[in-house]
Amino acid sequence: MNPTYFLFLIYIIVCTLIITYWAAKRSQTTNRFYIAAGTLTGFQNGMAIAGDFISAASFLGIVGMIAIRGYDGFLYSIGFLVSYIVVLFLVAEPVHRLGKYSLGDVIGSRFPSKKIRLILAFCTFIISILYMIPQLVASGFLLRLLLDIDYSVSVLVIGGLMTIYVVVGGMIATSWVQIVKTVLLMSGTFLLTLIVFSHFDWDVTSLLDNVKAGSPLSDKFFLPGHLYNNSLEFLSLQLALVLGTAGLPHILIRLFTVRNTLEVRRSLLSATSIIGSFYIMTLFLGLGTVALIGYDSLMASDSTGNLAAPLLAKAVGGDFLLAFVSAIAFTTIVAVVAGLVISATTAFSHDIFHHILKRGKSTEKEQLRAARYTALAIGLISTLFSLRLETINVTFLVSMTFIVAASSIFPVLLLTIYWKRFTEVGAISGIISGLFASLVFVALGPYIMNPVNGWIAKESVFSLYNPGIITIPIGFIGACIGTFLPLKKQETGDFQAFYIRAQTGFVLRREKEWKA
Numbered sequence: 001m002n003p004t005y006f007l008f009l010i011y012i013i014v015c016t017l018i019i020t021y022w023a024a025k026r027s028q029t030t031n032r033f034y035i036a037a038g039t040l041t042g043f044q045n046g047m048a049i050a051g052d053f054i055s056a057a058s059f060l061g062i063v064g065m066i067a068i069r070g071y072d073g074f075l076y077s078i079g080f081l082v083s084y085i086v087v088l089f090l091v092a093e094p095v096h097r098l099g100k101y102s103l104g105d106v107i108g109s110r111f112p113s114k115k116i117r118l119i120l121a122f123c124t125f126i127i128s129i130l131y132m133i134p135q136l137v138a139s140g141f142l143l144r145l146l147l148d149i150d151y152s153v154s155v156l157v158i159g160g161l162m163t164i165y166v167v168v169g170g171m172i173a174t175s176w177v178q179i180v181k182t183v184l185l186m187s188g189t190f191l192l193t194l195i196v197f198s199h200f201d202w203d204v205t206s207l208l209d210n211v212k213a214g215s216p217l218s219d220k221f222f223l224p225g226h227l228y229n230n231s232l233e234f235l236s237l238q239l240a241l242v243l244g245t246a247g248l249p250h251i252l253i254r255l256f257t258v259r260n261t262l263e264v265r266r267s268l269l270s271a272t273s274i275i276g277s278f279y280i281m282t283l284f285l286g287l288g289t290v291a292l293i294g295y296d297s298l299m300a301s302d303s304t305g306n307l308a309a310p311l312l313a314k315a316v317g318g319d320f321l322l323a324f325v326s327a328i329a330f331t332t333i334v335a336v337v338a339g340l341v342i343s344a345t346t347a348f349s350h351d352i353f354h355h356i357l358k359r360g361k362s363t364e365k366e367q368l369r370a371a372r373y374t375a376l377a378i379g380l381i382s383t384l385f386s387l388r389l390e391t392i393n394v395t396f397l398v399s400m401t402f403i404v405a406a407s408s409i410f411p412v413l414l415l416t417i418y419w420k421r422f423t424e425v426g427a428i429s430g431i432i433s434g435l436f437a438s439l440v441f442v443a444l445g446p447y448i449m450n451p452v453n454g455w456i457a458k459e460s461v462f463s464l465y466n467p468g469i470i471t472i473p474i475g476f477i478g479a480c481i482g483t484f485l486p487l488k489k490q491e492t493g494d495f496q497a498f499y500i501r502a503q504t505g506f507v508l509r510r511e512k513e514w515k516a
Contacts (some may be wrong), residue, residue, distance in 0.1 A: 004319050005146040008327040013161065016334065019176045024171030030364045033371060034101040034346050035256040040175060042263035046270020046498045049254050051178030053080070053245070053271070053340040054185065054278060055131075055398065056138045056332050062279070064305020065227075067298055070128035070217050072227030072234075073286060074451065077279045079241030083232070088265070093339045094417045094502035096255045104351035105250055109501070110493040111424040114356050119431050121347040123408055124249040126435065128344040129382050131250075131401040132337050136386035138306075139333045146326050155386045158238035162337040163379030166345060167372045168345065169322050171257060174338045180440045181328075181335035182274060189281045189330045192309075195316045196288035207284075210291035221290075233464055237399065240468030244402030247410035261505070288312055341378050348374040364383025396447040399466055407471040408434035411479050417502055419483075423490040426483030433472060434480025441467035 027033045040048065058080065099105040101123070134156050164437045165173045181245060188509035200206040206422050208222075215221045228234040245251060256434075257265055263419035289308045292315050298421040301311055313325040371459035412430040417424045442448065444461035464470070482489070501507050 001114050003267055004323045005326060008301070008323040009143075009330055012327050013226065014175050016161070016165065016181065016331070019180065020165050020169040020173040023173035023176065027168075027172050028368075030101070030367050030371075032172060033368055034342075034350065035253070036171045036175055037055070038259050040257045040263075041375055043259055043270050044175070044179060044267025045254060045258050045263065045267040046177040046203070046276065047182040048175045049251065049267060049271035050274040050278070051180075051182040051185070051332075052250060052254060053275060053336075054182075054239045055404045056135055056142075056329060057290035058278075059185065059189075059332050060138065060306045060309055061321050061327055062282045062297065063285045064302075064308035066283060067215075067289040068295070068305045069226045070215065070221040071224050073278075074239075074283050075234075076227065077282065079238045081272065081276050083242045083245035083277055084268055084275070086225060086242060087251070087404070088268045088272070091246050091252070091257055091413055091417065092264050092268055093261045095252055095413075096258075096261055098417075098502055099253075099256055101256060101350045102346050103252060104347065104355070105414070107412065107427060109243075113428075114423055116424065116427055116431075117351040117355055119428060120409070121196075121351045122345040122474075123431055123435055125344050125512045127249060127401055127409075127499060128340040128378065128403055129385070130397045130404065132382040133385050133389065134306070134379075134397045135333050135337050135340075136382060137389055139330070140386065142326065143330055146323075152387055155305065156382060158333060159336065159379055161334055161381030161384070162341055164374055165334070165338045166341045166375040166379075170195075170371075171342055174335075174342050175257065177331075177338055178335040181331040182408055184318070184328050184331055187284070188299075188324055189278060191318070192313060192325065193281045193284050193288075194319070195321075195338050196284060196292070196312070199292060199316060201287075207287055211287050214290040214292075214294040214504045216295055222338070233466060236469035237466040239472060240402045240466055241405050242398065243410050243472060244406035244468075247405030247408065247413065248401075249347065249405075250339045253343055253346060254339075278339055285309060285312060288316075292316065302502070304461070310507065337382075338512075341375055344378045345371050345375045358449055396442070399436070400447075401443050402464065403468045403471060404435060404438040406468055407475040408432075409439045410439065411472070411475040415445070415476075415479055417499075420499075421483060421492065422494045423483045423492050424481070425487065425490060426479045426481075426487060428478025429482025433481075434475025437468075437471040437474040437478075441471055 017097060020102065031037045058077070062073065062077050065076055080173055095106050098109045102354065104120045107116050107120060136158055139158040140151040143157065144151050200210070204231055211221060212218050217226065226349060239256050258267055286308070289312045290297055293311055296309065298305065298308060301307060310325055314322040322445070347365055354360060354367055355371040358366070408431045411434060412427050433487040441462055445458040445467060446465050449456045449458050451462040
């Protein structure tokens, strides 16, 4: 065990636990536990959103993808950045005005149905667990690599930490852990970028020449076509990434943690700036990996490319810089997983326990107890799944998460806010059809069914690795079919009052009477 690596990780753990202890004293009400009582500024929330969004797959995977795939690797990351334009212009402010704690509040402000809350909560669980598993699996491999700790012990450590953050500190602790992660991530990435440039005397031309020499792609390194030969596949992936963010519960509930819509805009502008800067730096780190380490050495160390950033850090800065970068990766995993746990916890304790089981009559003490028990359960379930998936490639679950969110939650959220004719039955059918289509197409696709490296050694039924281009329209079509079903009574809600509130925050008297 390398003592430098161990000390860095212990330092990170101690600092985040201190934050959790501080937050625990300020999380004694549901308002503080769920949304930090709306006390974050726009810039703080923007850093927390960036910390919530930039996962271990982004930090460890994008650098390696650029190093191996060249131009297409960087193009892959563009979808993550562009997605915030959709959030900012279409859903951010209405979600903030309509919701209180969860997405169930947003949809429920037009369709006050227990069925919709239940289905949305279930969908939130699916998305959260699908996204948590690859993060926990990555953490197991990372700690095993650095400290020579058994994979199972590594997963249990991360799973236990993220559960403690949520159970004890709620959204306050989760937010500040994410902010600390963003500061560490950006400073570490910037430092590593400067060191890479210094190795080439700050000459970009020299860097690019060495990239061509270090990659078997040579001059073609800067041309497209090395990731997906099928342009439809790449378009489908980008569509899922761009639209999926607007349906991710753990990102959307962060819009409730600020006071007003001005801070919402500042949050998203800050997050977009941070995320954009990060991906630009990953471009230079990917180029630096090829130029300084070389394609052959990278593939010999790790054929997936996920260790590109740590290997580059060790090559240019030795064990100390490697320990720092690895600590950043560790914090990245913890912060993202904590955000996922808090979204799933809120969905159960607020939507299912408070609104469905207790019919809106539970006390704050009961809700907090339910929230903490739920966080324990979610942490335990995702940890147990991760322990069983050590030998299986689960990286596709990240893209699958975006596909599910873009196909189920996003269509219903968009149509609820902007379509006057939309009905409660349409909302239910849209979520179910999008969720079902996503799971079926991925389950019968090449990620699962593949004679070479699939979970099932058979030829896949569907050829697309990322079927978002099919499943997203299915979600919209399912919502439209449900809306136009010839039922006796289709509940559309008071759309005029709802729309005015969504766009201005003003509540009409008749909406109060209708909701009562």
